[in-house]
Amino acid sequence: MQERSPLHEKKTDVRVVRFLLDHGADVNRRQDDLCTPLHQVVRNRELEVARVLLEHKANVDSQDIEGKTPFQLMIEDGDQDGDQDGDQDIDHVDDGILDLGQLLVNHGADVNIRDEDYNTPLHQAMATDTLWYADRAEILLKLGADPNAENDAGETPLHQLFKDRDNFEVNPENYCDFEDSIICNVELSLERGAEVDTPCSDKWTLLHKAAFRGWPSVVAALLDCGANVNAKTKEGETPLHMVSQGLYNPRDHPPIDHDIARLLVERGADVNAQDEDKNTPLHSAALGGRLEIVQVLLDHGASAVVENGRGESSLHLVSKKEYPRYKDGGAGIAQLLLERGVDVNALDEHQNTPLHSAAFRGVLEIVKVLLDHGAIVDAENDEGKTPFNLVLRGDFGDYDRVGIARLLLKRGADVNARKKNNTTPLYSAIFNSATFYGWVEIAQMLINRGAIADAKNDKGETPLNLVSRGRYYPEDGVGFARLLLERGVDVNAQSKSKITPLHSAAFRGKLEIARVLLDYDAIADAENDEGETPLHLVSRGDYRYEEGGVGIARLLLERGVDVNAQNKSKTTPLHSAALKGRLKIVQVLLDYGAIAGAENNEGKTPLNLVLRKRLHSKQRWSPKVGFGIVQLLLARGVDVNSQDKYHNTPLHSAAFNHRRSIVHLLLDHGANPCAENEQGETLLHEVSRIKDDTRGIGIARLLLGRGVDVHAQDKDDNTALHSAAFNGRLGLAQVLLDHAANPTAENDQGETPLHYCHEENLTMVSALHDYWWSTVWTSTEGRGTCGLRYI
Incomplete structure (x- = not known):
């Protein structure tokens, strides 16, 4: 470890320093952090000591362990100057720091020295939110820093003023001071030769960034310095597009978005400029819910009817409700646009009207405005979906959904309108109850208005098929099922693959619904197109809690279902339960007389199947479950050496899947x-x-x-x-x-x-x-x- 020399001490007397150097002290001696005495005195802001060190040939370009020179430390270390909270007067330049910087520059310090990202000290100073760093940027510019130096991303220091501030929100108490600091650096940089329209890698200019951040005084300063008001980004967006979609919150300080928009259009901004997707500033403002900007744009000649590249008008975009900070702006914008002649039934590239968008997004107030202006309530898009179909598939809260559904029905929406797959609104309501709970109210509403309760989709399924397999609370499922059955839906209706509602309920382990279906005379042993009964399906079903499946199996067996019924591949329910690893259902089936050694069309017994299950299968179960099933089957006398048609024995399967405990068990029971x-x-x-x-x-x-x-x-x-x-x-x-x-x-x-x-x-x-x-x-x-x- 290097000993600390007296030259590294903080606040060293200049006479002591001169004495030590005159008597042979190493002016460039390094500590463990590779700092030299010059690093230390610059960090301490000791101008006269620095002067003495430089007179004795201190290395102005020496780097510490972080690769920083004394000049870089002078700019970065703000704690020595006290206040960094923005209370100091930014018009005051710390002459001590300026003098120290000038001293270093006079002795060869590079004011434009680069870091690993090719940023200069001026880049770093302008990239920080504090007023203290704004002051340092002014110092660097006065020391001759290059305002047009580019880093490895092609950005100049001025671009850093607006960079990495996605989470920055203006504090009302220091907003004006902060904006003034930005203006100060912009003006000083421009005086020193900075290019006002230099684009960065994505072709954003300073004006784009100032408009996007919502800084009106900075926008005005840039325009006064000749910034191109119609400059375009890589995506073809102008500053007017930027202010229409910017990252600022008007609740934090007086509204400024429309002030910027007005300033831009008064300076010649094209109100109908289109980006690469043919969106105009009006499209952007409508999508963002910026009511005041929409008003400014329309007052300055923006076309309300122009379409973007997807055939969407501004009315389509405001109906999409993508403006969480402007909850009250959407309906007002829609009203404005309609008053300016926008077609309430305009179609986008997929034949969606604004009403489709508002219904899907759950914007109740906009739905009201659109309907009041003559929106066609049953308009179909290119998938045959009406707004009512979409309100039942939208991604928003149940409160708005019920309200919009009620409003559309009141305005005459067709309760039996079918999509291209023949799905009706009732089917959609039940389908979505699998994800969004509490939809019995909408289903009841539809049925009360004449919805066909047993309408089939293109798979031949009725709403009862769907409710029998849906993932929702049991009470909702039972409520749906009773509602439909009371309206005369066929309890034994078969889909195109001959699946009945009881098949579906059995496969999903829906015990309460299965009980309701059987109470309404569902055929307990109906076969699907694979020859499977509901007992087959509950034995191989997809459900988390086995209690429901066990209950259904008992219920079906009590109703006389053949425990040894074979499907088209001669698979019995016991085969299915063994393959799926349903231990408790295997026990129930055996208790009801299932043949333990039954063979399917490949000669496999349930014992072959339970052991052939691959360990890496997504449907694997606990080894204890497999062991338990094998024990049950062996106890019922299954042939331990039975061979399938490929002559594989159960022991082949156990060995292949590395079931050591089961191999032991089989060998102990006489396996060859x-x-x-x-x-x-x-x-x-x-x-x-x-x-x-x-x-x-x-x-x-x-x-x-x-x-x-x-x-x-x-x-x-x-x-x-x-x-x-x-x-x-x-x-x-x-x-x-x-x-x-x-x-x-x-x-x-x-x-x-x-x-x-x-x-x-x-x-x-x-x-x-x-x-x-x-x-x-x-x-x-x-x-x-x-x-x-x-x-």
Whole structure:
């Protein structure tokens, strides 16, 4: 650690400094942070000490551990000057700092020195929100800082005045002072040769940024300095577009947005200028809910009927309600635009009217204005959707939805209007109840006004099908179901795939709805187009809480549903429950006489299916559940060595999925550890097929201990070692080698396990090579019999 020298002490007496230097003190001695005495005295604002150090050849360009020179520290370290809160007079330039800076510059300090982002000190000073830094920017400009220097983003220092302030909100107490500091730096920079219209990388000029931030005095100053009022950004937006969509909040200080807009148009801004998407400033102001700006633009000749590139008028955009800070402006803007001749039924590129937009966004007050001006209540867009269809699919609160629905119906909306997929408003209301709760009121409203309760969509589903599978509170679901059934909806109506409402309720585990449907004489054993009964569907259903599914299964079985009914693939409900891992339903089915050893059309029993489930499947369940199902099936006498049509046994499946506890259980119940499938694959082949070297090693040891042949070959003459090598199973390969597996065994292509090693698995190659060398080549029988071409 470097010792601190007297020259580094704070507030050192100039006479002491001169004495030390005259007697050989190192003027450029560095501390651990690489600061020299000049760094220290500049940070302390000690002008005369700095002068003495520089007279003794102090290195003005030396950098500390952060790469900063003394000049940069002078600009950045504001705490030595006290107040940074904006209370000082920005017209006063700290002559002490100016003198210190001039001293450094006179001795070669680079006033335009760059940091890693190629920013100069002037960039940094102008990028900070405090008035103290505004004062420093003035000092830098007086020291000769280049106002046109560009950083690696192509931005000049003046661009930094408006950068990185997305979360900046003006404080009413210091707004004027802050804006004055901006103007001061703008004017001083322009006096020193700054280009007023220099664009940054996105072609925003200073005027764009000042308008966007809502700084009227700065806008005026820039215009007075010749800023181009119609300059365009990369997206073709003018400053007038910017003020119409800016990031400022008029509640924080007196309204200024329309003042800026008025100033711009009075200085020649084109009120009908279009950006690349053909949006005018009026489009932007309408979309932002800026009522005062809309009024200014219209008063200065803005066209109210011009369309953007999507065929939208300003009326379409204000109806979209994208102005959270201007909640009361939308209806006023809509009224203004309609008074200026905008077509209330104008169509955009998708044939949406403003009423479609307002209904979808839930803007009740604008819906009222539009309807009062003759909006067509049942206008259809290019998807056949009316405003009423959209109000039922919108993303807003239930209060506005109910109010808009009631208003549209009062104005004559067709309660049975169909979209292109034949969906009616009633269907949409029930569909959306899956996400937005409490829609029974709207459904009741629709039915009371004559909605067809059993209208089918293009899938042949009635609203009852939908309510039977919806994700909502049970009381809402039951309410919907009773409402529809009381209006005569067919409880056994089938969709195009022959799914009844009871099928749907069973699949979703909706016990209370299933009970209502059965009370209304739903057919308990109706079959869909796959031959599945509701009992099949509840056994493989998609629901979180198994209690509902168990209740439905009992309910159906009590109504006489065949527990062993087979679908078209001869799958029984027990097959489905075992495959899905529904332990409690498996128990219920077995208690009601399900055949534990029933085979489907692939010869698989429920035991085959519960064990064939892949571990990485999205539908996997807890190992305890699988183990429990196997125990239940074995207790009911299922054949532990049953083979499917591919001759796989349950033990093949358990080994393939690395279910060690189940492999133990099956072996203890007499499973044959040497069974082969139709490909001649043993259980060791199955264990070695998965590319996960952390699993299956224990099963392999268990099987080898039960007498499984380590040299067994399948129909292609591959051994388990071939498969382990191919799948990169190093740990398993070592176990097989330890049990005398032959690394030189050839399959029917003449390939040994070494051929199957991937190039990147050098560890596997090395293991096989080492084993061959130590056990085969060194043996009398091995020498000369195994070609080195395999190693």
